[in-house]
Amino acid sequence: MRPRLIDVAEAAGVSMKTVSNVVNGSEHVRESTRLRVLAAIDKLGYRPNIAARNLAQGRSGVIAFAVPQLDRPYFASLAARMLDEAETFGWIVQFHQTGGRREAELGLLTDRHPARLDGIIMSPLNLSPEDVQRRDPALPLVLLGEKAGEEHLADHVGIDNREAGRAATDHLLSLGRRRVMALAPGPGVADERINGYRDALVAAGIGVDEDIVLPAGGVRGEDAELTLGRWLDAGNPAPDAIFAGTDWLAMGAIRALVLRGLKVPQQVAVVGFDDIPYDLATLPTLTTVAPDRVAIARLSLQALRDQKPGQDPVRFQAPFTLVVRESTAGIGPGH
Incomplete structure (x- = not known):
């Protein structure tokens, strides 16, 4: 038989609500508990019925992720992390390459799409604050990157x-x-x-x-x-x-x-x-x-999921690290 939510809960020693929170990417779960639930999910081979869940929540299950160029290594790597994290949220990701052109970025906010979207995550280069303000308020939007600064009236995820x-x-x-x-x-x-x-x-x-x-x-x-x-x-x-x-x-x-x-x-x-x-x-x-691209992807998806029409924009900050390698530390012995 196909494993059920209750089977995962029993295997992990937690409630069904906790399993649901982990599956839906809720941040209100202790890391140790989340890892225990994920281990039970992996062991049992549990897979949520995403279509049924989206239907119950009134969602399409599809989001758009738009960047200037998908062949830039940073955006390609971020796209991979976005795919990984979106799976845990039950979303399918549409990828869009804007070329940094305002008309392409604006088109995503205003044009009709082949399927209804649950939201858009975008790294814009030329969207104006007025462009963002004129979008459909029912369409959740999260902006990434330095070009999407404080003046944009939308949720934003980035590093300092x-x-x-x-x-x-x-x-x-x-x-x-x-x-x-x-x-x-x-x-x-x-x-x-x-x-x-x-x-x-x-x-x-x-x-x-x-x-x-x-x-x-x-x-x-x-x-x-x-x-x-x-x-x-x-x-x-x-x-x-x-x-x-x-x-x-x-x-x-x-x-x-x-x-x-x-x-x-x-x-x-x-x-x-x-x-x-x-x-x-x-x-x-x-x-x-x-x-931290994993954190950027996860925070973006959480913001998209939790966004409500008319709410004030929220700024989310992901961490960064300085990775010291040979271009400052020198090449060690044996090289």
Whole structure:
């Protein structure tokens, strides 16, 4: 016989309500209890009847997840985490690639969809606060990323980008580096990360030299390689450290440095941001700020599930960690 909810509850030694809370992703469950219930679910092979549950709750069981580019490693990795977490919430995920175009982002909020959606999770680049305000209030919406700031009237999930930028720069300063350059993706992109860099320098009594805050004009590795390469080729003295607003920029910076005979990290230490999978394939491996993508996905889905029309927007903050690798710590013995 197919395992039932009551079978899981008996196996885990908890109530059926607790099992239901775990299955539905409720945060009001102790971690030890959640793990015990999940172990019982796995052992018994229990699978909730998602269609019946959605029907009872008046839901379609489908949500949309929209990002500028699905082939960017950060968004691809976040999409995988979103799929994993959405399964526990009983949702199927539609993926949308907007290209960062306002008309595509706005279309998701206003156009009719082939099937009714239970909500949208979006990382916008060009939605205005007015665009968000004009959406159907019955459509739950959660915004991700730095571009969706306080002025947007919708729930928001993100990390403290400013504090993360400061932590990355503090790490470089702790290594004794004093001429720390920043590579910024471009106006309005990762601004708070660069502001965190500035905070760290001011707090250290060094002050900010805006001449070495270089706008790369994009987020690609080629953008950083070209920008830093031109700057070095103009005869400017090399920095002894670089904080890059994204990992792609950090990788492009490393290429520009190595092609000019500069050693990383011996002469120039480099820190990136995003902890994309390719960070472990570079030489040296890349020190980076790692947003907790599992937490971002889970908080986004919880916010979507709990959202009510007319409620004030809620800001959710996911944690981050600084992952120290060879681009600042050096390559160890045996390599």
